[in-house]
Amino acid sequence: MVERGRTGNNGPMTMSSQSASSQIASIQTSTAPAGAVPAPGAIVQATARGPDDVRSDRLRGLPPFLFNAIDEKKRAAIAAGKDVINLGVGDPDRPTPAFVIDALAKAAAIPANHQYPDCYGTQRFLHAAAAFMDRRFGVSVDPKRHICATIGGKDGISHLPLGVLNPGEGAIVFTPAYPVYAQASLLAGATLHRVQCDAQHRWRPDLSPGNEALNAALPGSRLMWLNFPGNPTGACADVGLLAAAANLCRQQGLILASDLAYSEVYFDAPASVPSLLQAPGVDIERDAVIEFHSLSKTFNMTGWRLGFAVGNERVIKALKQTKDNYDSGPFNAIQDAGALALERFDDPLLAEMRSEYARRRDIAVAGLRAIGCELTPPEAGIFVWARCPIDTTTGKPMNSWRFVEKLIDEAGVVTVPGAGFADTAHDWFRLSLTRQTDRLAEAMTRLATLRF
Numbered sequence: 001m002v003e004r005g006r007t008g009n010n011g012p013m014t015m016s017s018q019s020a021s022s023q024i025a026s027i028q029t030s031t032a033p034a035g036a037v038p039a040p041g042a043i044v045q046a047t048a049r050g051p052d053d054v055r056s057d058r059l060r061g062l063p064p065f066l067f068n069a070i071d072e073k074k075r076a077a078i079a080a081g082k083d084v085i086n087l088g089v090g091d092p093d094r095p096t097p098a099f100v101i102d103a104l105a106k107a108a109a110i111p112a113n114h115q116y117p118d119c120y121g122t123q124r125f126l127h128a129a130a131a132f133m134d135r136r137f138g139v140s141v142d143p144k145r146h147i148c149a150t151i152g153g154k155d156g157i158s159h160l161p162l163g164v165l166n167p168g169e170g171a172i173v174f175t176p177a178y179p180v181y182a183q184a185s186l187l188a189g190a191t192l193h194r195v196q197c198d199a200q201h202r203w204r205p206d207l208s209p210g211n212e213a214l215n216a217a218l219p220g221s222r223l224m225w226l227n228f229p230g231n232p233t234g235a236c237a238d239v240g241l242l243a244a245a246a247n248l249c250r251q252q253g254l255i256l257a258s259d260l261a262y263s264e265v266y267f268d269a270p271a272s273v274p275s276l277l278q279a280p281g282v283d284i285e286r287d288a289v290i291e292f293h294s295l296s297k298t299f300n301m302t303g304w305r306l307g308f309a310v311g312n313e314r315v316i317k318a319l320k321q322t323k324d325n326y327d328s329g330p331f332n333a334i335q336d337a338g339a340l341a342l343e344r345f346d347d348p349l350l351a352e353m354r355s356e357y358a359r360r361r362d363i364a365v366a367g368l369r370a371i372g373c374e375l376t377p378p379e380a381g382i383f384v385w386a387r388c389p390i391d392t393t394t395g396k397p398m399n400s401w402r403f404v405e406k407l408i409d410e411a412g413v414v415t416v417p418g419a420g421f422a423d424t425a426h427d428w429f430r431l432s433l434t435r436q437t438d439r440l441a442e443a444m445t446r447l448a449t450l451r452f
């Protein structure tokens with residue numbers, strides 16, 4: 001599926017005055033084919049800009065933020081006094097480790113830290129990130145040339161396309177995917193190619209020459225996005241797949257960007273979540289590769305906003321130059337605390353976090369299977385990606401918006417419709433593991449009482 005960054009009279013699908021239900025209805029009826037909804041980043045056909053619409057054509061060319069409709073329904077259920085179990089958000093419920101908080105408190109008291117930050121990263125943070133790459137993945141990098149601190153992974157991911165893509169150049173996103181790869185590429189004026197992955201391939205991209213969608217996307221493309229462990233699928237890639245992607249990008253002249261936000265939330269051995277930079281044949285000095293890391297999920301630090309990009313010097317320089325024009329880097333005190341966190345990535349607290357997520361995963365997998373959901377248990381990450389149960393009136397899996405609505409209305413359980421991650425995932429949904437085992441178990445008990 002090909003979409004273009006805003007160039008013509010595409011415009012908005014304004015939903016602010018609509019109720020949540022009518023928002024959902026309008027989303028469901030706005031595009032073909034039947035049952036599909038505009039994927040995040042899809043260009044929505046619309047009228048010319050009205051006199052009161054302050055938004056640029058670029059912004060109006062993006063689709064409405066689909067999750068707003070779910071949020072509104074959730075708020076209405078809470079206001080009506082329902083005990084809502086929110087399995088929608090991917091935001092860890094557990095606290096940041098105390099040693100990181102203590103480090104912040106000390107660093108925040110140092111006056112030098114109150115000035116503009118070291119934009120690309122403090123010496124301490126850059127060296128801690130390089131040491132993490134070495135100890136965790138066996139990859140040796142130069143902290144000065146190969147690393148840039150970011151204000152969370154989203155900062156780096158959303159700014160990269162502005163730094164490396166000319167309008168009209170192609171960006172390839174394998175879906176279902178975290179929506180920011182597509183949105184940021186479109187905002188940069190890129191031509192977006194969504195290449196579908198499927199359950200049969202365990203949600204990994206088919207990089208073989210036989211993949212016609214990929215073949216059609218490659219000419220004119222300049223950037224390829226990868227995300228393993230994946231949001232929403234929880235799929236992992238081995239070094240073989242990462243090496244194959246890097247080979248393909250090298251041959252075709254593409255920049256390869258990999259998002260490793262969930263690198264430390266694995267359920268098997270750490271080796272099941274490798275870095276792109278450790279894949280055979282990948283050469284950080286030669287290959288146009290970049291990888292995004294985040295402290296958000298590893299250390300329960302989503303609110304702190306800290307991550308880093310590591311990769312080829314030319315690509316890192318393009319990111320730095322872009323960010324120079326948008327921000328001034330993460331607060332130095334947060335970088336100090338983040339450095340300590342990275343130095344202690346092998347703390348027993350993280351092993352305990354992984355065990356807790358594994359327990360939650362097992363509860364969710366069993367509960368969803370019990371109501372007839374098809375799924376592959378996630379290998380990593382904080383989500384379960386499952387197919388909606390069969391609708392007894394049609395004999396087919398339910399539409400994900402209807403399913404998600406039903407769960408909120410009849411069970412007080414919030415999940416996210418799959419259509420938010422791929423336009424072909426209209427009968428899939430995502431469930432987050434960021435609630436305690438008793439709440440997850442309670443959610444599964446409630447689901448078991450529903451009839452589909």
Ligand SMILES: Cc1ncc(COP(=O)(O)O)c(C=O)c1O
Nearest residue numbers: 090152153154178231261294296
């Ligand atoms: C796959 C993926 N990448 C990146 C991010 C961004 O995280 P942060 O900006 O908090 O590092 C998220 C957040 O949910 C995500 O799911």
